[in-house]
Amino acid sequence: MDDLVLNKKENVLWGTVLLLSMFAYFIDSYYLLILFFWVFTFLCVGNAKRIYAENERALITFIRRSMYILPLMVPFLIIWDFSFTILSIWWYLLGFILGLLFIIPKISVWRLVLSNDYIQLTLSGNKFQHMMNIYTFIGGAISEELFFRYFVLNKQNSILILIINVLISSYLFMLSHYATKWSNNFSQPDFVIQIVFGVFSSFLFLFSGSIIPSIIAHLTYNSTHVIQSIKSICIINRDSKD
DSSP, X not given: OGGGSOOHHHHHHXXXXXXXXXXXXXXXXXXXXXXXXXXXXXXXXXTGGGOOOTTOHHHHHHHHHHHTTGXXXXXXXXXXXXXXXXXXXXXXXXXXXXXXXXXXXXXXXHHHHTSHHHHHHHOOSOHHHHHHHHHHXXXXXXXXXIIIIIIGGGOOSSXXXXXXXXXXXXXXXXXXXXXXXXXGGSOHHHHHHHHHHHHHHHHHHHHHSOSHHHHHHHHHHHHHHHHHHHHHHHHHHHHHHO
16 A cells, blocks of 8 residues: 555655745745756756666776766856855864864764774674775765755845745755665654754854855765764775785
8 A cells, every 4th residue: 555655755745846946936946956956966966877788897886986976066067156265263163163063962872883993893894895985975075965955045136035945955864865776774863963064054154244154164064974984994994904
């Protein structure tokens, strides 16, 4: 019977399509552009694992991981005023602090997970796979901030539009993780944290006038995963010499 009805994720996805379509009709056609590129990105991410070749595993893995990153950059082929504004060091420091604040609630967990003993005990995968993890977490942080902040928040015609766009930015950012087939790796608090992070990152971008502080915040937020992969590579290198 469950196969004959839409599941929760499918309802949320179609509801989002309907919502953005309504915004495009009643408020601004720019929401249609957001909808188009968001659906395009989701189709790329959702079908990345269809790409497979037994003899070219390394290349296929790189292509798959790139499909999580590069589609988010496509909107910038039509945004010609794209630029990185250089700001005071304090804005960059604020971005770093913001990222740290979202790590602190799980600091005890990360202290264990990032310990050499724990990594050695749970180590899986080869050096290339961990390099791809680093590529994904760094590339994903940069591309997601460019899309969900710089692109989605591009229109700032009024306070109402600004508030709507911040909410849409944060919601779509969360949905890009929740609606995937592998979202079971996340808990409900994780999705709440993603929405809250999206709101703070949006305001950081809006108040600073530059996307760089938001990228720094996201890179800091993802840094624990990057450190875990770097330490895994170091342990693999060490063990290979023994």
